[in-house]
Amino acid sequence: MKIIVCIKQVPNTTDVQIDANTGRLKREGVESIINPYDEYAIEEGVRLKEKFGGKVTVITMGPQQAESSLREAIARGADEAVLVSDKAFGGSDTLATSYTLSSAIKIIGEYDIILCGKQASDGDTAQVGPAIAEMLNIPHVSCVKKIEVVDDNSIKVERMMEDGYDLIESSFPVLFTVVKEINNPRIPSLKGKMAAKKAVIKTFNVDSIGADTKRIGLSGSPTQVVKIFNPPQRTGGEKFVGEAKDVAANLVKRLSDLGII
Amino acid sequence: MVMNYMLSEEEQMMVETARNIAVEKIKPVREHYDEKEEFPWEIVKEFAQADLCGVYIPEEYGGFGKGIMGLVLVVEELCKVDGAIALSLAATALGTLPILLVGNEEQKKRYLPDIASGKKLAAFGLTEASAGSDATGMATTAVKDGDYYVLNGTKCFITNGGDAETYTIFAKTNPSKGARGISCFIVDKGTPGFEFGKKEKKMGIRASSTRELIFKDCKVHKDNLLGKEGHGLMIAQATLDNSRPGVAAQALGIAAGALDEAVDYARKRVQFGQPIASFQGIQHMLADMATEVEAARALLYASARMIDSGTSKRTSKESAMAKLFCSEVAMKVTTNAVQILGGYGYSREYPVEKMMRDAKITTLYEGTSQIQKNEIALNLIKESAAKAK
Numbered sequence: 001m002k003i004i005v006c007i008k009q010v011p012n013t014t015d016v017q018i019d020a021n022t023g024r025l026k027r028e029g030v031e032s033i034i035n036p037y038d039e040y041a042i043e044e045g046v047r048l049k050e051k052f053g054g055k056v057t058v059i060t061m062g063p064q065q066a067e068s069s070l071r072e073a074i075a076r077g078a079d080e081a082v083l084v085s086d087k088a089f090g091g092s093d094t095l096a097t098s099y100t101l102s103s104a105i106k107i108i109g110e111y112d113i114i115l116c117g118k119q120a121s122d123g124d125t126a127q128v129g130p131a132i133a134e135m136l137n138i139p140h141v142s143c144v145k146k147i148e149v150v151d152d153n154s155i156k157v158e159r160m161m162e163d164g165y166d167l168i169e170s171s172f173p174v175l176f177t178v179v180k181e182i183n184n185p186r187i188p189s190l191k192g193k194m195a196a197k198k199a200v201i202k203t204f205n206v207d208s209i210g211a212d213t214k215r216i217g218l219s220g221s222p223t224q225v226v227k228i229f230n231p232p233q234r235t236g237g238e239k240f241v242g243e244a245k246d247v248a249a250n251l252v253k254r255l256s257d258l259g260i261i
Numbered sequence: 262m263v264m265n266y267m268l269s270e271e272e273q274m275m276v277e278t279a280r281n282i283a284v285e286k287i288k289p290v291r292e293h294y295d296e297k298e299e300f301p302w303e304i305v306k307e308f309a310q311a312d313l314c315g316v317y318i319p320e321e322y323g324g325f326g327k328g329i330m331g332l333v334l335v336v337e338e339l340c341k342v343d344g345a346i347a348l349s350l351a352a353t354a355l356g357t358l359p360i361l362l363v364g365n366e367e368q369k370k371r372y373l374p375d376i377a378s379g380k381k382l383a384a385f386g387l388t389e390a391s392a393g394s395d396a397t398g399m400a401t402t403a404v405k406d407g408d409y410y411v412l413n414g415t416k417c418f419i420t421n422g423g424d425a426e427t428y429t430i431f432a433k434t435n436p437s438k439g440a441r442g443i444s445c446f447i448v449d450k451g452t453p454g455f456e457f458g459k460k461e462k463k464m465g466i467r468a469s470s471t472r473e474l475i476f477k478d479c480k481v482h483k484d485n486l487l488g489k490e491g492h493g494l495m496i497a498q499a500t501l502d503n504s505r506p507g508v509a510a511q512a513l514g515i516a517a518g519a520l521d522e523a524v525d526y527a528r529k530r531v532q533f534g535q536p537i538a539s540f541q542g543i544q545h546m547l548a549d550m551a552t553e554v555e556a557a558r559a560l561l562y563a564s565a566r567m568i569d570s571g572t573s574k575r576t577s578k579e580s581a582m583a584k585l586f587c588s589e590v591a592m593k594v595t596t597n598a599v600q601i602l603g604g605y606g607y608s609r610e611y612p613v614e615k616m617m618r619d620a621k622i623t624t625l626y627e628g629t630s631q632i633q634k635n636e637i638a639l640n641l642i643k644e645s646a647a648k649a650k
Binding site for chain 1: 271281285307310312313
């Protein structure tokens with residue numbers, strides 16, 4: 001089974017600060033990590049490989065420094081890594097990113113399953129995974145919480161829904177985006193870390209993926225960010241403190257005084 | 262910050278991996294295993310998956326080849342969070358060392374890869390009800406019968422007993438020869454005549470199993486004799502020279518963990534309108550604890566490096582010093598951590614009472630502190646006498 005896992009390097013914080021002047025994320029002094037959802041995608045890919053044999057190739061688009069995330073993916077059990085990196089990719093929105101990654105995946109060649117995290121912790125769009133599938137013209141299922149390979153021609157998955165889950169069967173090749181309920185990622189092993197240290201990371205640029213330059217980077221990105229700002233912190237409000245019993249009684253009294261309950 | 266002991270990149274990798282497992286996997290379940298006294302199989306799987314089980318086993322047998330120092334670093338890091346769960350790995354090292362030290366190529370190939378991969382655990386069977394510090398008092402016998410030795414007797418207080426697959430067992434092959442009449446055997450779990458007795462209920466290290474091993478006409482093939490007949494006691498002593506740093510590492514880890522808890526608590530606990538860390542009485546206790554922990558670490562790392570360098574034939578004195586010092590420091594530091602946390606420290610709500618209970622074993626097993634002193638003194642006298650010649 002040939003598995004491709006798409007990952008993204010993101011800042012290690014859930015409290016991303018935005019520079020008021022430039023409207024961009026403040027990345028200085030913030031450690032970079034693999035997008036947490038993508039860790040579940042890597043783990044699932046490695047588990048599928050361990051169960052059915054084959055190979056896990058991990059791919060990311062980003063600056064040179066994203067190589068460290070690819071090495072960590074190898075420490076976590078991936079076999080090969082591809083960095084798609086070129087100044088021309090700068091400023092890509094989700095459409096341009098999906099186009100770039102799908103073009104690179106075509107160069108990698110054969111695959112049975114593509115795995116992505118549900119969404120990235122910085123952009124939170126959840127668009128790139130499904131868009132890659134569309135561009136590759138293959139089926140996809142998002143928010144997958146369980147993968148069960150049925151036979152050589154079909155695969156069953158559970159898609160997480162608000163009120164339960166859908167059971168979906170698909171042919172190969174197929175793309176899944178995964179949620180954190182799917183597994184419990186392993187701690188990188190010593191042999192994995194040694195392999196990661198020695199691994200040769202393949203690098204693709206605009207030329208090597210044969211991309212249409214009008215569809216990449218800023219020129220391939222219809223999304224125009226007009227302004228990014230921090231919404232003002234809410235102030236005021238009433239705070240009830242004290243013993244739980246008294247706080248509850250005071251809160252109920254206040255809410256009924258206001259006619260809310 | 263800890264002092265810089267110039268760890269290699271690979272040594273740092275082992276520390277980081279052990280820390281990840283300790284914090285992410287062990288911390289959430291440590292109370293459960295202490296309370297229920299269950300064997301921590303789910304964590305053993307984590308050790309195996311992360312390649313920690315074979316850090317001290319040479320690469321040619323599937324290990325990571327990082328010697329006693331590798332074992333020490335991993336055990337210390339794990340024990341900062343829990344001093345009992347790591348024993349599944351540390352006591353396996355004790356049971357494996359006789360094979361590593363004196364096993365022939367066939368025995369090493371047969372046993373080490375499964376231990377390195379974490380597929381099997383090991384245990385060391387020396388102690389008996391009437392043979393603790395004095396191993397020559399053992400009553401277990403191994404009588405030669407054709408291609409086999411027939412073992413009879415009962416071992417007690419065996420760490421990993423019942424849960425391990427591979428046992429290195431000491432028995433008398435020639436009772437009239439005393440110290441030179443003991444031999445060492447590898448015995449597999451499931452060998453007919455090899456059974457397990459009662460499981461001990463203990464003060465600490467409750468996530469670690471401690472059982473009796475019972476041999477009743479248990480036939481062990483002569484291919485499972487380790488080293489030569491009659492060399493058993495020497496093998497046991499050489500094993501302990503190499504394994505005592507592992508106990509020292511357990512003690513050091515527990516002490517370092519308790520120190521962290523005590524400093525953290527002292528900063529946050531407010532009495533008389535200020536954090537108790539602002540009181541000199543508390544500060545001096547913390548300063549002593551930190552200094553003792555660092556001194557223990559320096560002595561232990563130096564001993565482990567000396568063993569791995571292979572420059573000295575015997576390292577009994579240095580191993581004993583590291584074990585004596587680290588385990589006594591662990592007792593002092595954990596007791597003081599409970600003192601600093603006061604009533605909360607005595608409560609199971611905080612981890613320091615468990616650390617104190619777990620620490621106590623380190624002054625007892627693989628030789629009590631008093632036995633370590635005997636070992637140190639004996640070697641001092643021998644070294645002096647050799648110089649005087």
